[in-house]
Amino acid sequence: MEKWSNNKAxxxxxxxxxxxxxxxxxxxxxxxxxxxxxxxxxxxxxxVGTEWxxxxxxxxxxxxxxxxxxxxxxxxxxxxxxxxxxxxxxMPKKGWGVSVCLVTIALPLLxxxxxxxxxxxIFTRPDIGLLGAGMNNWLGIAFDHTAxxxxxxxTVMMMEVWHWTPLVALLxxxxxxxxxxxxxxxxxxxxxxAWSTFLFIQLPKMRGVLTIAFLLRFMDSFLIYAEPFVLTxxxxxxxxxxxxxxxxxxxxxxxxxGPGGAFSLIYFVIVLLFSFIFYQAxxxxxxGEKV
Amino acid sequence: xxRIELSEIAHSYVPxxxxxxxxxxxxxxxxxxxxxxxxxxxxxxxxxxxxxxxxSGLLTPSRGRVLFDGRDVTRLRAEKRNIAQVFQFPVxxxxxxxxxxxxxxxxxxxxxxxxxxxxxxxxxxxxxLTSFIGKRAAGLxxxxxxxxxxxxxxxxxxxxxILFDEPLTVxxxxxxWHLRRKLKEIHEKLKLTFIYVTHDQMEALTFADQVAxxxxxxxxxxxxxxDLFENPEHRFVGYFIGSPGMNFxxxxxxxxxxxxxxxxxxxxxxxxxxxxxxxxxxxxGIRPMYLEVHGKPGENRVEAGVRMVEDLGSYKIVTLRLxxxxxxxxxxxxxxxxxxxxxxxxxxKWTRLFADGxxxx
Numbered sequence: 001m002e003k004w005s006n007n008k009a010x011x012x013x014x015x016x017x018x019x020x021x022x023x024x025x026x027x028x029x030x031x032x033x034x035x036x037x038x039x040x041x042x043x044x045x046x047x048v049g050t051e052w053x054x055x056x057x058x059x060x061x062x063x064x065x066x067x068x069x070x071x072x073x074x075x076x077x078x079x080x081x082x083x084x085x086x087x088x089x090x091m092p093k094k095g096w097g098v099s100v101c102l103v104t105i106a107l108p109l110l111x112x113x114x115x116x117x118x119x120x121x122i123f124t125r126p127d128i129g130l131l132g133a134g135m136n137n138w139l140g141i142a143f144d145h146t147a148x149x150x151x152x153x154x155t156v157m158m159m160e161v162w163h164w165t166p167l168v169a170l171l172x173x174x175x176x177x178x179x180x181x182x183x184x185x186x187x188x189x190x191x192x193x194a195w196s197t198f199l200f201i202q203l204p205k206m207r208g209v210l211t212i213a214f215l216l217r218f219m220d221s222f223l224i225y226a227e228p229f230v231l232t233x234x235x236x237x238x239x240x241x242x243x244x245x246x247x248x249x250x251x252x253x254x255x256x257x258g259p260g261g262a263f264s265l266i267y268f269v270i271v272l273l274f275s276f277i278f279y280q281a282x283x284x285x286x287x288g289e290k291v
Numbered sequence: 292x293x294r295i296e297l298s299e300i301a302h303s304y305v306p307x308x309x310x311x312x313x314x315x316x317x318x319x320x321x322x323x324x325x326x327x328x329x330x331x332x333x334x335x336x337x338x339x340x341x342x343x344x345x346x347s348g349l350l351t352p353s354r355g356r357v358l359f360d361g362r363d364v365t366r367l368r369a370e371k372r373n374i375a376q377v378f379q380f381p382v383x384x385x386x387x388x389x390x391x392x393x394x395x396x397x398x399x400x401x402x403x404x405x406x407x408x409x410x411x412x413x414x415x416x417x418x419x420l421t422s423f424i425g426k427r428a429a430g431l432x433x434x435x436x437x438x439x440x441x442x443x444x445x446x447x448x449x450x451x452x453i454l455f456d457e458p459l460t461v462x463x464x465x466x467x468w469h470l471r472r473k474l475k476e477i478h479e480k481l482k483l484t485f486i487y488v489t490h491d492q493m494e495a496l497t498f499a500d501q502v503a504x505x506x507x508x509x510x511x512x513x514x515x516x517x518d519l520f521e522n523p524e525h526r527f528v529g530y531f532i533g534s535p536g537m538n539f540x541x542x543x544x545x546x547x548x549x550x551x552x553x554x555x556x557x558x559x560x561x562x563x564x565x566x567x568x569x570x571x572x573x574x575x576g577i578r579p580m581y582l583e584v585h586g587k588p589g590e591n592r593v594e595a596g597v598r599m600v601e602d603l604g605s606y607k608i609v610t611l612r613l614x615x616x617x618x619x620x621x622x623x624x625x626x627x628x629x630x631x632x633x634x635x636x637x638x639x640k641w642t643r644l645f646a647d648g649x650x651x652x
Contacts, residue, residue, distance in 0.1 A: 180380075182378040182379070182380070183382055185344075185369070185378070186376070186378060186382040186440070188349065188370055189349075189370060189374070189375060189376050189444075190395055190396040190399055190443060191370040191396055191399035191400055193399070200387065200395075201384065204384075204385045205385070
């Protein structure tokens with residue numbers, strides 16, 4: 001059958017196209033525009049081609065920030081995914097406890113990100129913070145996130161886990177609630193242990209929501225900015241300078257728009273690439289056929 | 292193999308039930324003989340599934356005992372009873388192959404892998420699953436999935452009874468027939484006790500040798516399909532079985548005659564006498580196929596108005612109006628249907644009398 005061309009249909013797509021253009025395409029084009037020029041002064045710019053890309057790709061500080069970022073996201077996923085599932089499994093299934101648990105768990109998600117940085121900054125301060133002072137003065141363990149890189153990492157990780165594990169837990173809980181009772185009944189009749197029930201019923205049934213949780217946590221943790229910026233400012237030294245913190249230093253503090261643009265695009269491609277790989281991999285989990 | 296006996300079973304989902312209405316199951320006494328094909332028939336919400344879950348051990352009844360071959364298993368958990376259950380929709384382990392799905396209950400019980408393989412292949416053969424035994428179960432059609440659910444019960448050599456909870460709900464109509472025949476075949480081959488819960492009378496009557504009809508948490512009658520049709524013990528059975536269901540007319544008795552708002556219907560002498568004795572709210576019941584419709588007045592005939600005729604191909608359903616009440620009669624295709632006025636005859640042999648819902652015997 002021949003396709004019937006109806007040009008009016010394009011009009012219907014137009015609003016979406018305009019919105020996407022303003023929200024994504026135009027900003028992206030601007031960044032691409034910056035990334036291939038050297039802007040010397042307003043109105044005075046030189047086309048430099050791929051020079052900024054080559055420079056940024058060879059920048060050892062970017063490499064360091066990138067590995068730091070991978071370590072951070074890796075740890076985030078390793079801790080938050082199992083912990084979130086564990087919390088979801090431990091939550092009550094009915095009664096008044098459900099609402100209490102849901103609200104309590106969701107609280108960290110409702111706090112503005114800058115505030116979270118501030119809360120943890122004060123909480124872990126060695127002189128007045130409950131945790132910081134408690135560690136140093138009562139337990140006698142030297143702990144100072146402003147001076148010791150390891151302490152800074154521990155603090156950032158604790159903050160991140162506290163802030164975002166609830167999201168994983170809520171998604172996993174929703175996935176668990178959606179499993180029909182008959183699956184559990186069949187498992188009981190088949191004599192399955194609690195571990196088998198988890199492995200063969202709960203985990204496979206949660207795959208969809210866990211894929212979403214995994215991708216969201218990967219992307220968000222890879223793009224993290226506000227909380228570590230407030231908490232450590234990237235320090236001590238460069239020990240918690242993640243990609244976005246380094247990017248802001250180049251683009252806004254040094255006002256190098258060209259290298260900043262190139263950096264942004266490289267950053268964007270990395271996130272896109274890894275999200276794609278993870279998505280494909282997670283879609284295939286458990287789909288292999290055995291003979 | 293097991294004979295399943297329910298003794299004084301009652302169940303309530305309320306923690307401390309007081310009134311009778313809080314009980315999902317009121318008082319159930321029933322025996323399913325070893326190797327029988329039984330159906331549990333009733334409308335939605337009558338307690339069928341509750342009763343089934345009590346037999347399989349997924350629920351512990353509030354009161355009463357469950358006996359397998361005389362052994363009290365009331366407090367025994369589901370996995371410790373030698374029983375399998377097939378649910379309304381196929382329950383599979385999505386990430387496993389058909390083989391692993393079938394092997395799962397055996398592996399959980401620590402049976403060695405050679406024996407597992409033997410059993411799984413044997414059952415796969417019976418269920419015609421051999422051709423996709425290595426495939427992932429999740430990708431198969433609904434009927435194959437439901438066969439796998441059944442297979443997980445059959446592989447266990449110790450299994451005594453298989454419970455079916457409306458297992459054909461999600462199956463396409465053409466395949467339903469095929470699968471039901473397959474179930475009968477398996478039942479004959481393996482001689483297991485099958486208990487089949489359904490709200491579809493056709494399914495129950497074709498599958499089972501013995502049907503228990505449930506109504507509001509009670510078993511109102513247990514019998515062969517023919518028994519249920521011809522001699523309903525309770526007005527609900529009369530109404531629920533058969534299409535259309537039994538006709539009921541409220542009446543009073545005077546001698547051998549039942550009065551239905553001015554219309555007089557002759558009864559069988561014995562029935563009438565017992566009806567007089569019984570008292571309570573009396574109702575006369577007759578199956579549409581036994582109600583005779585004539586074009587002329589005659590002895591023991593009462594006049595009625597013809598309201599509607601539905602031609603269903605091989606037979607006709609006539610809706611009649613008698614003394615302000617609606618009746619249905621089914622007539623064979625070659626029988627003429629009178630226009631406007633008709634004279635009805637209630638053959639005493641097929642006219643039943645019910646007192647407060649229960650048939651007078």
